Each structure stands twice: as C-alpha cells, then as structure tokens.
Amino acid sequence: MALTEEQLIQIRRHLHTIPELSMQEVKTHAYLLEVIKQFDKTNLEIKELPELPTALLVLVKGSNPKRNLGYRCDMDALPVTEENGLDYASKNPGVMHACGHDIHMTVGLGILNYFSEHQPLDNLVFFFQPAEEADSGGKVAYDLGAFTGDFHVDEFYGLHDNAQLKTGVIGCRNGTLFAGTTEVNVTIKGKSGHAAYPHLANDAVVIAANFIQQVQTVISRSIDPVKCGVITFGKMEAGVIRNVIAGSARLEGTIRGLTQDMIEFIRQRIREIAEGLEKSFNCEISVEYNQGGYYPVENNPALTKRFINYMKNNSQIDFEETEPKMTGEDFGYLINKIPGTMFWLGVDSKGALHSADFLPHEAAIKKGIDAMVGFLNYRMDLEED
Structure with a gap:
C-alpha cells in the first residue's frame, strides 16, 4: 500500500486528535502499529521493547546491505490546552501536539512506507520514540540495548519541525543544532x-x-x-x-x-x-x-557535510543553513553514542513551538518525506562509509 499525500494528512490529523504525554503513548503506539501492518511486510521486521512498551522499531531489510541507517521520530505530546479551533483538535483535554511530533511521526511513516514498497540497498531502522519531552526516551531505549543485533544503527538521522522556517524548507548546520x-x-x-x-x-x-x-x-x-x-x-x-x-x-x-x-x-x-x-x-x-539524555545535539561533521551538500545541490529542495538554538532535544544522547545528524523541517506556523496555537502547514509532510527519501537513496548509493 503506497500512501498518498491525502492519506498522510489524514494520518497526521488522527495522530493530532490522540496526543499523549511521555511514557503514556499507548493509543499512539497502537495506531502506528495499525498503519504499519498495512504496508507490504515482505522486508519488514517489527521489534517492541517490553521494558519500554510504547516504543516501536521497524527494520527494513536491504537488498545488499553495507550498513544500517537509522531514522528516529518522537511520539509524545505536551501538557498544553489547544486553542486552534480545528475539527481535528486534540480529544485529550489539556494535552496537545504543540511541538509537532504528529508531523514527525507522519513523515517517518511516509519514509517507511516508501521503502516498504521500494526495497533499499542498506538496512533501515525506524525508531518511533516515546518520551522526548520528558523522561529521556532515547536514552532509555539505548540503555535497554534497543540498537543491537539486527537493529544496530551505524548512522542516525531525525528531524524537528520549525515554526519560523517556510513550509518544506530543510534547515541544518554542522556543529550544534540544539543545546x-x-x-x-x-x-x-x-x-x-x-x-x-x-x-x-x-x-x-x-x-x-x-x-x-x-x-x-x-x-x-x-x-x-x-x-x-x-x-x-x-x-x-x-x-x-x-x-x-x-x-x-x-x-x-x-x-x-x-x-x-x-x-x-x-x-x-x-x-x-x-x-x-x-x-x-x-x-x-x-x-x-x-541531565538524563538531553545532551547537546552535536551533528557529526562528516555525515552532516554530506547531508548539507545533498540538500543544497538538489534543485527540488529549499535549503537554509541555520543558527544553533538553546532549546533541548534528547536526540543529542543518541548521536552522542551513534554518529548522526538532526535537521529542521519548516512548517511556517503562526504559533510558536510549545504554544497553544501552534499550527504547522501540512504541505511540509510530503516535502520532508521526499527530501529524506532522496537523501537516503543517495547515501546508500555511496561506497564510502
């Protein structure tokens, strides 16, 4: 089943109606699993962690793997009462996807869906992570040994939406992205x-x-x-x-x-x-x-140089080199342990991140998927580590 842009938007809107706080992402986990099980499962393997029950990992087996490329998207929401007046507003009183993790998950599902239909060269490990906003879900998963065996990760990538960037813009920098x-x-x-x-x-x-x-x-x-x-x-x-x-x-x-x-x-x-x-x-x-897992998000120099060069030289992508921000992100712990790169996806919201009127533009979803699918295919075609 290849997802259309309209289906992706409907997935995002459903996720938006069921926001859950850190370590409580039960409905979110169940819905993600429901969607993924509709994909072509020929090359997919699903892994769950009994000690971290709302986490979800999916391995896409490559046709000629030289490495395992990881992609992470966070799942949890914030204790914020929504003020957007949407017909798909949060149905969980006092809880809202005010940081756009519904966008993050939808982009992750879109990338996973593409590679379920088009077998990659390398293995891909998708990590749907609970508890980014609190409780250091990335650190918990790493310390539990989530990224070992067939699910080991050689390079990790992940995005965060950005209310100040125009819709679909990819932003990144070498060095520290988040404090x-x-x-x-x-x-x-x-x-x-x-x-x-x-x-x-x-x-x-x-x-x-x-x-x-x-x-x-x-x-x-x-x-x-x-x-x-x-x-x-x-x-x-x-x-x-x-x-x-x-x-x-x-x-x-x-x-x-x-x-x-x-x-x-x-x-x-x-x-x-x-x-x-x-x-x-x-x-x-x-x-x-x-501190838990909230280390600085210090992008790996070699991986990030390659990532930026690809985004800059692709005529289909709007790219901006961004300044570091003092906001925190527990992806910093994962890429302290595993080389990786985090980047921004512009969503051009009138409300800021973590605000009650945060409202990302959904056109960013497909642009984020297309940019990352293109990059991963490019990365897998390269011989060098």
Whole structure:
C-alpha cells in the first residue's frame, strides 16, 4: 500500500486528535502499529521493547546491505490546552501536539512506507520514540540495548519541525543544532527565627538571593563572550509567613549549553559558588543535577557535510543553513553514542513551538518525506562509509 499525500494528512490529523504525554503513548503506539501492518511486510521486521512498551522499531531489510541507517521520530505530546479551533483538535483535554511530533511521526511513516514498497540497498531502522519531552526516551531505549543485533544503527538521522522556517524548507548546520539541558535543584539550609531577632537566625532567603546573584555572573564573567550558555532559576520556595525568617529555601532551574564541556563547566562553577557561600554564611547548600539524555545535539561533521551538500545541490529542495538554538532535544544522547545528524523541517506556523496555537502547514509532510527519501537513496548509493 503506497500512501498518498491525502492519506498522510489524514494520518497526521488522527495522530493530532490522540496526543499523549511521555511514557503514556499507548493509543499512539497502537495506531502506528495499525498503519504499519498495512504496508507490504515482505522486508519488514517489527521489534517492541517490553521494558519500554510504547516504543516501536521497524527494520527494513536491504537488498545488499553495507550498513544500517537509522531514522528516529518522537511520539509524545505536551501538557498544553489547544486553542486552534480545528475539527481535528486534540480529544485529550489539556494535552496537545504543540511541538509537532504528529508531523514527525507522519513523515517517518511516509519514509517507511516508501521503502516498504521500494526495497533499499542498506538496512533501515525506524525508531518511533516515546518520551522526548520528558523522561529521556532515547536514552532509555539505548540503555535497554534497543540498537543491537539486527537493529544496530551505524548512522542516525531525525528531524524537528520549525515554526519560523517556510513550509518544506530543510534547515541544518554542522556543529550544534540544539543545546544540551540540565535540570539543577538547590537546597539551602539556614536557621529559622523571629523576624525581630535576625542575629539569632540564618536567613535562607538572603543566602538564596546571594546565590542567584553570583550564579548569574558565571555567564557574564566566567565564559568567553563568543560562546553560549544559559542559567535560569525559574522557581524559588522559601518561608512560611512574613514575620518568620526562613530556615530553608529551594531553587529549581535549568542550565543550557551548546557543548557538553560548556554544561560541565557551568555545573562546576555553580558548585564552587555553593561551597563559597556555605563558608561565608555558615550554612548547608546541596546542588543536584539531572541531565538524563538531553545532551547537546552535536551533528557529526562528516555525515552532516554530506547531508548539507545533498540538500543544497538538489534543485527540488529549499535549503537554509541555520543558527544553533538553546532549546533541548534528547536526540543529542543518541548521536552522542551513534554518529548522526538532526535537521529542521519548516512548517511556517503562526504559533510558536510549545504554544497553544501552534499550527504547522501540512504541505511540509510530503516535502520532508521526499527530501529524506532522496537523501537516503543517495547515501546508500555511496561506497564510502
């Protein structure tokens, strides 16, 4: 069964009606499986992971394989209430495909469908991945050994839609496409007391204020101005009432950097600041980090040069070289372990990614499929690794 553009749009719209949060993609998994089982299965092998039950892998066996090429598309949605007024709007209250993973899955299905009808030279491994938005589904799958044996991957490719690029434009760059992200949680323990007797207490709010102020100088005074990093503390909890000095405080924030070295440098500086404040305020400060699989998406130089050259030199494709973004993506973990390239697909939405009015143009679906099918065929025709 060769899918038409209209059928692909209907698939995308159905996926849009059934958005599910990370690790809860039960209906999405079932629907993907239903669609794939209608394809010509002569050269297909389906693999599921009992420990990650919403994940789905599909192997397309090549006619003369020299390598296994992987293609990843993420499945989960966001806790956002849709405001688009569509007749195919989300039927799951408070959950929406506000990041366009319904587009990602549909493009992946289109590429898989093509190669189910036209046997590739090399083996292709399609990975429909749960939990990109949270819980590091890519890392979980890798750590479970998903990409071993017949399903091993030599090169990984994947896209992310882009609301700012015109519909169907392919965007990419060598180096970092997305930043890596790390959650940071800070607990400060001072001593509570009466507001009228500050000398008998140790004010955690004052300590927290000093901590935040000093941490914000890491970017402006410890990092080369031409390099990038972000530290944001978006949540602070302290105190119980206005006339009691807070004995403890908790800060929650995020670190972002374009390289893993940058992230680790920022982490170290935060620890050093915490140690200094412990001494100067005679308090206890604990700092916890959680990066999971959200490493920087650092595109492999050789693979990405080949990818960009193909896209630039194909007259049927609109290509733009893009700047790095400070948004995060757990595809970074996979291509930290396996050489790979991530690229943008323009969808020209009036609403931004993660917004309640995000509305991608569906004409991007076929353009994304055609670009990637062409590239994969080109890649498989090459003799070199």
